[in-house]
Amino acid sequence: MSRRFAAKALSAPIAPLPFRPLAVSFFSLLSLELLALLMYRSGRNYAESTPDHAMSESNVPKKTPVVTYTVIGLCVLVYIWELTNYPAVEATLVNPSATNGVSALWTLFTMTLVHSRTQVTHILFNLYAFFVLGKIIETLYGSLRLAVLLIVLAWVASAAQIVFERNIGIGLSGVVYGVFGFMIGASPSNPYLWWFVKKNALMLIGWAVLCVVLTQMHVWNIGNGAHIGGLIYGILCGLIYGLPRYRYAFVGLTIVIPIVLTGALVLLLTSQG
Secondary structure, three states, X not given: OOEEOOHHHHHXXXXXXXXXXXXXXXXXXXXXXXXXXXXXXXXXXXXXXXXXXXXXXXXXXXOOOHHHHHXXXXXXXXXXXXXXXXXXXXXXXXXXXXXXXXXXXXXXXXXXXXXXXXXXXXHHHHHHHHHHHHHHXXXXXXXXXXXXHXXXXXXXXXXXXXXXXXXXXXXXXXXXXXXXXXXHHHHHHOHHHHHHHHHHHHHHHHHHHHHHHHHHOOOOOEOHHHHHXXXXXXXXHHHHHHOHHHHHHHHHHHHHHHHHHHHXXXXXXXXXX
């Protein structure tokens, strides 16, 4: 699950809007999405498998999930840093987006690597889920495509958390839900993913709903904006592969959404100043 920091962090003074870094971030997002589109045809090898490959993970080609292992390793290293000096981690990887405004939007990526120091289940559950889902997508679609997907999912999930819930979320779960959303979107053209989604959708979607309920009841403080934002955006990314006939429409949506979210985030942060 994604944990939330108190909303008071967003009321700190915000630096003036630096237009050049913002433009760079926009063009970077566009470049990543266009790169994903350009890689579409070459990435269909196993992604459009036949029914003979479905119904068993043993039929998934065996490759070393380098990107999946790298992300897990980064989360573990950050967690070790948290155990030794949590205030430094928070000040370096999380809070700059609130204190420095738009000039620190890079923390939308780094805050996904930070987990609760006191609740070890936070990082354990997130990393286990990411390991299971990430290695499947990396094996089916390749390391480069997964890396592109994770970068954009981290941006969208973190931005959605701040824009819609007005607080900062930490943890990898928004990205995890985004990867599962990708599976949902891609499943119409992939029998294995179709089987996997049917097997696990009730548990994962049910958990997301339960998180919303528990947050509203003030039992837990969970970043539901990151969960839902990541899930929806991941579905749209997956539909580029799942419904290739309409892929250009879905590519357009996956480009527009990060831009709109970034614009809303910029307005929110600058208005705090």
